[in-house]
Structure formats: C-alpha cells, structure tokens
Amino acid sequence: MxxxxxxxxxxxxxxxxxxxxxxxxxCGHGVHAAIHIVREGGVLMVLGSTxxxxxxxxxxxxxxxxxxxxxxxxxxxxxxxxxxxTNTDLLLARFEEEERQRxxxxxxxxxxxxxxxxxxxxxxxxxxxxxxxxAQRLAARSTVAFDPREKLRALRAAFANKVIQEPVPRxxxxxxxxDGPVAPPSPPWAQxxxxxxxxxxxxxxxxxxxxxxxxxxGDYVLRPWPAAEEGWDEALPxxxxxxxxxxxxxxxxxxxxxxxxxxxxxxxLRNTSNPAEIHHEFEVLARKA
Numbered sequence: 001m002x003x004x005x006x007x008x009x010x011x012x013x014x015x016x017x018x019x020x021x022x023x024x025x026x027c028g029h030g031v032h033a034a035i036h037i038v039r040e041g042g043v044l045m046v047l048g049s050t051x052x053x054x055x056x057x058x059x060x061x062x063x064x065x066x067x068x069x070x071x072x073x074x075x076x077x078x079x080x081x082x083x084x085x086t087n088t089d090l091l092l093a094r095f096e097e098e099e100r101q102r103x104x105x106x107x108x109x110x111x112x113x114x115x116x117x118x119x120x121x122x123x124x125x126x127x128x129x130x131x132x133x134x135a136q137r138l139a140a141r142s143t144v145a146f147d148p149r150e151k152l153r154a155l156r157a158a159f160a161n162k163v164i165q166e167p168v169p170r171x172x173x174x175x176x177x178x179d180g181p182v183a184p185p186s187p188p189w190a191q192x193x194x195x196x197x198x199x200x201x202x203x204x205x206x207x208x209x210x211x212x213x214x215x216x217x218g219d220y221v222l223r224p225w226p227a228a229e230e231g232w233d234e235a236l237p238x239x240x241x242x243x244x245x246x247x248x249x250x251x252x253x254x255x256x257x258x259x260x261x262x263x264x265x266x267x268x269l270r271n272t273s274n275p276a277e278i279h280h281e282f283e284v285l286a287r288k289a
Contacts, residue, residue: 006040008062009092011073014081024051034073037088038062044088067095070205070267071289103263113271117196117214124195158216186220189248189277192216201225201281203268203289208235209282220252225282232264 012035014020019030023045031048036054038045053059067074076084083091111217193199202210208227222241224232233250234241241250242262252258268285272278 001174002252006056008060008065009037009039009044009175010065010067010095011036011069012076012080012084012086013073014076014084018072018078018081020046020081020085022046022048022051024048024055027051035084035152037084037092044092046084046088064265066094066264067099068205068265099263103260106259106263106269107256110255112197117194119196120196149163184276184279186275187226187278193222193275196273198271198273199275199278200271201278201282201285202262202266203282204262205265205267211278212258215251220255221246221260222246222250222252225278 004133014035016032019032020035022029022031023049027048029048034049036047036052049059050278052272053061056062065083078268080091082095083094096286136147167234191200192213192215194216197216200212202212204210210225211225212222221270222236224235228248233245236250240258243250269287270281270285273279
C-alpha cells in the first residue's frame with residue numbers, strides 16, 4: 001500500500017467505447033467507469049477502480065476526492081476525455097475553476113438572502129414605529145376633558161375606522177390539499193429560527209441530511225434530519241461547527257467558512273422559509289441524486 005504522499009483528486013467516467021488506459025504499473029487495461037485521478041509523490045496517475053484498491057488497500061484509503069462529483073464520478077465530454085489522456089493538469093485546473101465559480105454563486109446567494117432578511121426587518125421596524133406614532137397622535141387628539149369611558153369609546157372608534165397595515169405572522173400547521181396527502185408538520189425546533197430566516201437543506205455524500213438555519217440567539221446552527229441518531233455529534237469535523245448535545249445541533253460560528261468547507265462533500269442544497277416544506281425539499285434532492 002502506498003498511501004503516504006498520495007492524494008485522490010477526482011473520480012470521473014467516460015463512454016465505454018472511449019476507454020482510457022490504466023496507468024498502474026503492469027496493468028494497461030482500458031477503463032471507463034470510476035476512473036481515479038491520483039497525485040502520488042508529485043506524479044499524476046490515472047487508475048481503474050480495481051487497481052486503485054490494490055495499490056492503496058481499499059476504495060476509501062485516500063478519503064474523499066478533492067473534487068467530489070458524487071455518484072460514480074463525473075462524466076467527461078469528448079474534449080475533457082482528450083485532456084485526461086494528454087494534459088491531466090489542465091483538466092484538473094478546469095475542475096478547480098468550476099469549483100471556485102460554484103462557491104462564488106453560493107456565497108452570492110447566501111449574501112443576497114441575508115440582505116433581503118435585513119431589509120425586511122428594517123421595514124417591519126419602520127412599520128411598528130409608524131403605528132406607535134399614530135397611536136400617540138390619536139391619544140393627543142383625545143385628551144379633551146370628558147368622561148374616561150367616552151374617551152375609551154372614542155379611541156376604539158378611531159382605531160376601528162382606520163386601516164392599519166401590519167404584518168401577519170406566519171403560522172405553519174398541518175394542512176391537506178384537495179385530493180392530496182396531509183403535509184408533514186413543522187419540526188418542533190422550527191421556532192428557533194431567526195425572524196424571516198430560511199432553512200438550508202443539505203445532502204452529504206455519505207447519505208446523511210442536515211438543516212442549517214440562523215438561530216434567533218445568534219450564529220447559524222446545523223441539525224441532523226430528520227432526527228439525531230447515535231453518534232451524530234461525532235459525524236462532522238470540528239472545523240464545521242461545535243456540537244451542543246443538550247440542544248441537538250452543531251453551532252456554526254463561521255458561516256462563510258462553513259460554506260467553503262461543506263462544498264467539498266455536499267451533493268445537493270435546497271432552501272425554504274417554510275419549515276413544513278423541509279421534508280419536501282429533501283425529497284426533491286433525493287429525486288435529483
């Protein structure tokens with residue numbers, strides 16, 4: 001086994017009729033599925049899955065690939081298959097640029113959502129302030145000297161005749177669509193989310209599912225879905241967050257660092273502002289897998 005100084009970079013595949021040659025010494029067979037690209041001692045090697053296991057001891061000996069495409073590997077275009085044969089470094093550089101662009105898009109989306117939440121909070125605060133001032137104006141106009149009961153009736157009439165726009169709180173309950181199944185209830189911890197916050201549904205390449213959301217007490221938190229199983233608090237590396245077993249979640253203090261790190265092994269992401277839809281979002285991810 002030669003794991004020292006070796007790194008698994010990517011797993012790709014090509015059409016069966018466009019096989020590439022396995023570069024494991026003494027092999028040379030054509031391979032098309034689960035082609036492993038490895039850097040060993042500064043040298044790039046293209047290996048079939050069988051030779052990879054023989055050379056390093058097991059299919060998981062080098063951990064997850066640097067460029068993780070999930071499943072049986074990324075299908076290559078005709079041009080990319082040619083680069084795999086003739087210029088593997090350039091092919092890897094393309095993978096790195098694609099990963100960088102994907103992270104930029106995800107970060108921009110997260111920042112846009114945060115800005116929208118802040119704008120909504122400012123709008124609600126301004127609305128509440130206007131209501132407070134209006135109540136003061138009505139009270140000032142009603143300070144004439146008459147019976148307190150008459151004053152109370154006058155104030156009630158004034159509020160009844162004036163249309164006050166105020167936010168309607170979102171209440172998520174079980175409901176049933178016509179001729180359809182009953183929607184799953186909101187999880188009990190949904191009330192922890194920050195005002196106007198969203199739930200980010202992640203599927204990881206190990207099959208686990210996690211929900212990330214901004215906590216109303218600060219920071220983001222990451223919960224296993226649909227429920228915590230034994231060993232959940234040891235499933236993720238410390239760089240992603242700090243487990244809080246009594247609360248049942250990981251506390252994510254570095255949100256942007258989390259987005260960078262989790263992109264390596266996330267196989268899908270969807271988000272919703274309605275906790276009753278989390279189950280549906282994971283169903284969508286499963287159908288796309």
